[in-house]
Amino acid sequence: MAWTTPPDFTAGAVVTEAQLDNLSANLTSGVERALADTVLASPAATVDFSSIPATFRGLRVEINARSDNLSTTVDVMMRFNNVTSATQYHTQGFYNWSSNIVFLEYAGSLSGIVLGAIPAASASQANQFGAYVTAIPDYLGTTGLKTAVTVGSMRYGGAGAGGQRVYLMGGTWDNTAAVNRLTLFPSAGNFATGSRFTLIGIPAI
């Protein structure tokens, strides 16, 4: 819902129920706010944001995560509305590795878009996490396919060593349905204890 500008209250003015309702609506969906937030107390294969309210203009997902998989890194994936058909998901992007640029493409082969990689159990340091921010504009629109853009970074090298990567990724869900559920999952294994996931609603003007 859009922001409703409050009146300029004067001394002694009586606040009406309608004005309080506007204030309540502003706080509910007229300002940017966290809709859900969790820090894992134990490993999880998936983290689901369900019953996403249809009252915002856009969504932002923030992730700070690690995996327990026996590898150096795994990818973080995102699925829309619990649709598991791989043909509906396409990802393109790239990351830096040392002085190289590595291009990535996943065209209808995985059941979700790829947001980037996070350190896993074989990363050099046990407390390394990967941070990602994903924007999903116009998640309620039913005309266009849904596109998400992600930036993020992580490091898996030892203390004083390299292994830092920066990701820029774009993914499309080939579906015009309004988004009501987002599922985050690692490409292998589980998200590790201490991983954090936040969903934020972006209001209309």
Place this chain on the structure above:
Amino acid sequence: MAHKVTLDIENGTAARTPLDAQEEEVRAEHEAAYREHLAAEERRHALLARLRPDADLAAKVAAHDEPLSDNERDRLLRWLAASALGDTLEV
């Protein structure tokens, strides 16, 4: 046993429950597809490494002052094609 965490925004609840049979199946299928993708990537990188121009050829291309032989031009074109087409290229 793998678990899922569900944050139901409308009801303001958070639940941790085991994956059901169908979710386990989706997870297994995804991991298999992902392993296949990684294997294809490895094949592509191996192909690129095999076709990558050696230092002499790279220096010759960079210098621009000497024509490439047919063999050198062939190697260069195959490497460029492999870079662009990935593991779909058969050589």
